[in-house]
Amino acid sequence: MFIIYWRIRKCQLSQLIMMCFVLSVIKVYWESLDSNVLGHIKSYSYRLVNNLDFISANLTISRKEAQKFSDHRYLINHEQKCANRDVMLLLFVKSSPENFERRQAIRSTWGNEVYIERALGVTVRVLFALGRHPRPLDRKKLQQKLYSEDQRYQDLIQQDFIDSFHNLTIKLLLQLGWKHAYCRHARFLMSADDDIFVHLPNLIRYLREVDRAGVKDFWVGKVHRGAPPIRRKDSKYYVSEEMYPWLLYPDYTPGAGYVVSSDVASRVYQASLTLNASLYIDDVFMGICANAMGISPQEHVFFSGEGRAPNHPCIYDQMMTSHGHVRDFHELWKHATDPEVRRVSSGMFGSLYCTLTKFRLLCLQHSLDTYSCKAAFL
Structure with a gap:
């Protein structure tokens, strides 16, 4: 009898030890669990019972206040780049001043305008969006190199703001503003990073079908739905509650690469004229502007978002x-x-x-x- 009792107590003790271990693990990982899994659960639950129109309403400011985010003078510009041409696609590549080799590789592969026109029979304008180099000591020398590069290729669009991760929303405003001012007739606008590969033949075939169908409110890419803000201070994408107090972002497409129709580009541009652009996550700000205009992104399974596609x-x-x-x-x-x-x-x-x-x-x-x-x- 004593032996049986001792075995039961021993089993209970083992269960107690195991329970303590599990609770300890949960306690250690609770913070990361909360910021990831629970963060998404909270955001989806929030989305079910709330309309997100209040986000843009709370970020609305006067045109004069909003102007400070986009009122940067051009250091390099090509006002006639789209003039007198039937432009199917205006393709802006977000680049950094020092990334000359990346720009060169794009010019000689998927971003080659001459190849696109000859092989695909459409006009695509490929431009590189830039700010000023962040380090003052390197800026003057590098700026001269940019002038020389642009003199040869005539495809740089540069404004007088510091080119940094925290100014990506300003770079988005550059693209929207330039299209509105100088290439309003382009039927589509694409925004892409300079480390992205774009299969232009496939994309042009697809956009031709969309264009023939007369589709409006067209915004396509890999879609993030109900994504919560990242609150971990060690993350590149950290956003404080002071900057963005809500539990989730409106739907958006990653800034790595997405396409919008001309009407969407125009409406998003108009929305940006009265919204606070201090949120430096540019693709999220794009989602906020679009949501304010009643526009939602559409998923296309062959836009990779932040990922690299398999080679096959x-x-x-x-x-x-x-x-x-x-x-x-x-x-x-x-x-x-x-x-x-x-x-x-x-x-x-x-x-x-x-x-x-x-x-x-x-x-x-x-x-x-x-x-x-x-x-x-x-």
């Missing part, structure tokens, strides 16, 4: 964007535009092969930051 012909056949490229632009451009890509996926057997391949790459080896599993079946 079956992926290239439908690829729109892939993020995280610096030194492999030429190699990727060569492989992604190879005529063999179309042949691999053509016919019944090619289609079946690519479906199985994409299922393996996107579903079995899936990464949240790139194409979703459902892209395997499209």
